[in-house]
Amino acid sequence: MSKELIRLKDVSQTFDDGVTVLKDINIYFNDREFLTLLGPSGCGKTTLLRIIGGFQTPTAGEVYFDGEKINNVPPYKRQVNTVFQKYALFPHLNVYENVAFGLRIPREETGPNGKAVKVKLPRAEIDARVREMLEVVSLKGFEHRSIASLSGGQQQRVAIARALVNRPKVLLLDEPLGALDKRLRKDMQQELKRIQQRLGITFINVTHDQEEALAMSDTVVVMNEGVVQQIGTPEDIYNEPKNAFVADFIGESNIVDGIMRADRVVEIFNRRFPCLDAGFEKDEPVDVVIRPEDVDIVPEAEGQLRGVVTSVTFKGVHYDTIVDFYGFKWLIETTDYCPVDSRIGIKIDPDGIHVMKKSKYSGLYGDYSSYSEEYDEINDPTLLEAEEERADDED
Amino acid sequence: MRKNRFGSRTLIGLCFLFLYLPIFLLIFFSFNAGDSSAVWRGFSLQWYAELFHNRLVLESLATTLLVSLLATAISTVAGTFAAIGIYALTKKWRDPVLVVNDLPMMNADIVTGVSLLLLFVAFFHGWGAIANWLNSWQSLIRFPTRLTLGLGTLLIAHVSFNIPYVILNVSPRLRQMDANLVEAAQDLGCTWMQAFFKVILPEIKPGIVSGALIAFTMSVDDFVISYFTAGSSTQTLSMTIYSMTKKRVTPVVNAVSTLIFLAVLILLVINNIREARQVKLAAKRASFEPVREDPRVERFREWMSTPRGRLVRRVTAAVLCAAFLGTVTFLTAFTTSRPVVNVCSWGEYIDEDLITEFEEQTGIRVNYQTAESNEALYSLLSNGGADYDVVVPSDYMISQLIEEGRLEELDYSQIPNFEKIDSRFKNLPYDPENKYTVPYTWGTVGIIYNAALVEDEIDSWSVLYDDKYAGQVLLIDNSRDAFGIALKYLGYSVNTTDPDEIQAAYALVEDAYQRGVFQGKVMDQVFQTMEGGNASFATYYAGDFLSMLENNEDLRFVVPKEGSNWFVDAMCVLKDAPNYDNAMKWINFIASTDSNLRNMDYIWYASPNKEALELYPAWYEEQYGEELDPEIYAIMAAPQEVLDRCEMYVCLPKATRSLYNELWIKLGL
Structure with missing residues (x-):
């Protein structure tokens, strides 16, 4: 794509209490890209962000910025700015002063005789840059409003403007949309993407919301338990997940055990299915991912597999239908209504099947036996928040 | 339901009445035209006017304000940094440290006060050697070798008890602060220090201001800790009020208390309004809800x-x-x-205009303190905290102080007015060569009785032990006087060292006590009890009797036929007095005829100045346009024949003193 800007080499982070949150991270970030660190709470993504921001020094490994090692460079000397989780706006300053904050701090620069000198930006330049940035985030006219009088979305924009006004090379966003309601979140996703493209700088975004990650990013880094699971474009991540964790975390997946009988032939439930994957050993056990939208429901007699419908939920465009195949429950998204207890058959096209190597996550995900509970959990914001707080406390 | 609510409201009403009635009464009577705290004599602001002319009150107010302001400033800065330090600790340490911080606030003030006093005294004890070493080692700064309690120690004490309050108020603000704020500031280019001033400080400012307000309130309000750490030459407002109430609660006390109450009330109201606002704002902020401010505020x-x-x-x-x-x-x-002289005397024992006049004449500021009794003065002197120049102890205490080498010889060449002292009051047994003292007043002890309650002609101490007046007699609350009177009644000397005679005196008092003759034992409470007609008999000093007479005309005074104690209070200068020359000027000024006349008129104690004593009746007539009642004059300045049957106390040997103590405790009234 373009040139490399940040590189982490063998970075590990262990906290005082002995908990290791990052293990041998090797990763690089390109200039001008929109990258998302995606993973569940406690996966180490925020810690990774804090290491890049300079708020944390890694226990081991090196951090390079533009080819220079910056492990011990304090935050105020890095060309990086952050949008914090709850914005961390300065409540005692108004919108204008919040944005101007970074510009009013005298910068240390090397003077003509090689000595460090403090340079203060002229008032007019500060004013011009603040106003320009407020326009970028559509907050013109809010200059003198107090922070307390703004809505969540407006505060979010102030936080972005405050960070960007310093013209950083990289903008770090720590769960920037977490505190917004769903509709506002959608708007801000596009807004962020628009701003990133307009300014042409690197955005590194941290989120646990896979939808947000897929919608905004050029590159997605999926993390779990302090380890990078997969790096790729949203399409790669979705269509070619590397293991059961990624497949489950990104979108909905039915993950079943299979055996590679030959190149492009996989056996599930003792039936052979044609697929597009090749390069496995003969008779190698594998995980097979079948996305709910890739399954066609057909009359029982025509099906490659036959099962019984155990639950149906209307979702607007489609029905979430749970089907029991030999004791293993699948989620199928279909526009056809099949009543509970009806017997149906299914067909899967070869490109609807994705075969993965076995990993430590095999067998943990992809069964919808406990579907309803899991669904609730994902959708219950209070549960998520509680979990995040727990994760915060651990920091 | 309705009835119930009425009941609970009544209860709440009663609670508040119980809480606030005393304060309202106090405020009410501060506007009383009369000087009673019980009888309304019409509206007047005279006590407030008097308050602002009372230099003792004004000076102690200045001390209080100075100490409170400085202590608030210092403890606010120190407490804020301490709070930040505590905040930065890990959870494991933070909670125990906060508990340790809370302890001093819960701790009894008296324990804090005494322990600080001990610390200071211990430090002063060791300081001499350190100062000498420092002075011998360098010559840049001369360190004083002798330190005393005073403004400095008072300030240190106030700072130390204020810091926990500041921490208590700042800590929650820090905890509520979004931890990311500091990181955000650093992210935007601040060093930690810049972030502190630009972000942390404004964010915790409300906590700092509350902390400062509370600290200031606590400082102004404090009595106990100040009492122990202020030393002898410094007095805060609350200490002044305390010493004012020792004699009689005058409406000046009501007035000053009212003003303090209002000041504290205003501070608290301000603080509460601010806090309520902050809480509302914080709740809104936590929920990301836009706050609708008043457009005018906006x-x-x-x-x-x-x-x-x-x-x-x-x-x-x-x-x-x-x-x-x-x-x-x-x-x-x-x-x-200004140059000062530190004087320690008794309460209500000087015409305060004299102090003002002396200050105007000489430019020397008089630090006028009071002690409660000779014994209290002695313990003040012996625990080393006092830095008085002039003290006014009584005869027997003077001889003890001389014996212990605590007094400095006077330079009589600087006290020409000593000439005017009646020779009767010179070279007395307590100071036979008259090297240490200039008499201040003299007088007799006698029976004060209420003629409205007592029909008999009183001329003997016997009434004090008589069943006829059971429950009507006030016993004087010090062993020397109580046993001395009994000794006199039994025909012995007040200065006897014979244990049998003292035991006999004890038996007399003990027996009367068992029979329920005594209503109680009193010192300064005698004023209110006798003036209010709540007891028939008391034993007290002639001068104080005349003060009581002004408030109750039924009172009578007699020096019984068995004889009594007569006493001299004299001005002395303590060894190593820091302001010796000023002390000489003060003593000379007080010994003058004019000062003696005015003092005599004010405190009703007889003057030792021959001229003043003789001039007084004429002077009185000139001042008030009426003749001085010769009876009153005779009570004040007892004629020689009365003095002839009285004895002066001498310092008793140690064994006798401990016998007195032992018996007094055994009496255990």
Whole structure:
């Protein structure tokens, strides 16, 4: 794509209490890209962000910025700015002063005789840059409003403007949309993407919301338990997940055990299915991912597999239908209504099947036996928040 | 339901009445035209006027303000940094440290006060050697080798008890602060220090201001800790009020208490309003809910962020800082700069105009303190905290002080007025060569009785032990006087060292006590009890009787036929007095005929100045346009024949003193 800007080499982070949150991270970030660190709470993504921001020094490994090692460079000397989780706006300053904050701090620069000198930006330049940035985030006219009088979305924009006004090379966003309601979140996703493209700088975004990650990013880094699971474009991540964790975390997946009988032939439930994957050993056990939208429901007699419908939920465009195949429950998204207890058959096209190597996550995900509970959990914001707080406390 | 609510409201009403009635009464009577705390004599502001002419009150007010302001400033800064330090600790340490911080606030003031006193005294004890070493080692700064309690120790004490309150108020603000704020500031280019000033400080400012307000309130309010750490030459307002109440609660006390109550009330109201506002704001912020401010407030904020508004803000801040510094400087000048003389006397024992006059004449500031009794004075002197120049102990205490080498010889060449002292009061047994003392007053002890309650002609101590007056007699609350009177009644000397005679005196008092003759034992409470007609008999000093007479005309005074004690209180100078020459000037001024006349008129104790004593009846007539009642004059300045049957106390040997103590405790009244 373009040139490399940040590189982490063998970075590990262990906290005082002995908990290791990052293990041998090797990763690089390109200039001008929109990258998302995606993973569940406690996966180490925020810690990774804090290491890049300079708020944390890694226990081991090196951090390079533009080819220079910056492990011990304090935050105020890095060309990086952050949008914090709850914005961390300065409540005692108004919108204008919040944005101007970074510009009013005298910068240390090397003077003509090689000595460090403090340079203060002229008032007019500060004013011009603040106003320009407020326009970028559509907050013109809010200059003198107090922070307390703004809505969540407006505060979010102030936080972005405050960070960007310093013209950083990289903008770090720590769960920037977490505190917004769903509709506002959608708007801000596009807004962020628009701003990133307009300014042409690197955005590194941290989120646990896979939808947000897929919608905004050029590159997605999926993390779990302090380890990078997969790096790729949203399409790669979705269509070619590397293991059961990624497949489950990104979108909905039915993950079943299979055996590679030959190149492009996989056996599930003792039936052979044609697929597009090749390069496995003969008779190698594998995980097979079948996305709910890739399954066609057909009359029982025509099906490659036959099962019984155990639950149906209307979702607007489609029905979430749970089907029991030999004791293993699948989620199928279909526009056809099949009543509970009806017997149906299914067909899967070869490109609807994705075969993965076995990993430590095999067998943990992809069964919808406990579907309803899991669904609730994902959708219950209070549960998520509680979990995040727990994760915060651990920091 | 309805009835129930009525009941609970009544209950709440009663609770508040119980809480506030005393204060309302106090405020009410501060406007009383009369000097009683029980009878309303019409509205008047005279006590407030008197308050602002009372230099003791004004000076102690200045001390209180100075100490409170400085202590608040210092403890606010120290407490804020301490709170930040505690905040930065890990959870494991933070909680125990906060508990340790809370302890001093829960701790009894008296324990804090005494322990600070011990610390200071111990430090002063060791300081001499350190100062000598420092002085021998370098010659840049001369360190004083002798330190005493005073403004400095008072300030240290106030700072130390204020810091926990500041921490208590700042800590929650820090905990509520979004931890990311500091990181955000650093992210935007601040070093940690810049972040502290630009972000942390404004964010915890409400906590700091509350902490400062509470600290200031606590400082102004404090009595116990100040009492122990202020030393002898410094007096805070609450200490002054305390010493004013020792004699009689005058309406001046009501007036000053009312003003303090109002000041504290205003501070608390301000603080509470601010806190309520902050809580509301914090709740809104936590929920990301836009706060709808009053548009006027919003406009004011906007204006404040314009260049002109910023200028106004800076000027205001500068003016406030200047005002603070100015006040502190003024108060410091007011309380410390002038040459001083430290005097410790008894309560209500001087015409205060004399102090003012002396200060105007000489430019020397008089630090006028009072002690409660000779014994209290002695313990003040012996535990080393006192730095008085002039003290006014009684005869027997003087001889003890001389014996212990605690007094300095006087330079009589600087006290020409000593000439005027009646020779009767010179070279008395307590100071046979008259090297240490100039008499201040003299007088007799006698029976005070209420003629409205007693029909008999009283001329003997016997009434004090008589069943006829059971429950009507007030026993004087010190062993020397109580047993001395009994000894006199039994026909012995007040200065006897014979244990049998003393035991006999004890038996007399003990027996009367068992029979229920005594209503109680009193010192200064005697004023209120006798003036109020609540007892028939008391034993007290002639001068104080005349003060009581002004408030109750039924009272009579007699020096019984068996004889009594007569006493002299004399001015002495303590060894190593820091202001010796000023002390000489003060003694000479007080010994003058004019001072003696005015003092005699004010406190009703007889003067030892021959001229003044003789001139007084004429002077009185000139002043008040009426003749001085010769009976009153005879009570005040007892004629020689009365003095002839009286004895002066001498310092008793140690064994006798401990016998007195032992028996007094055994009596255990």
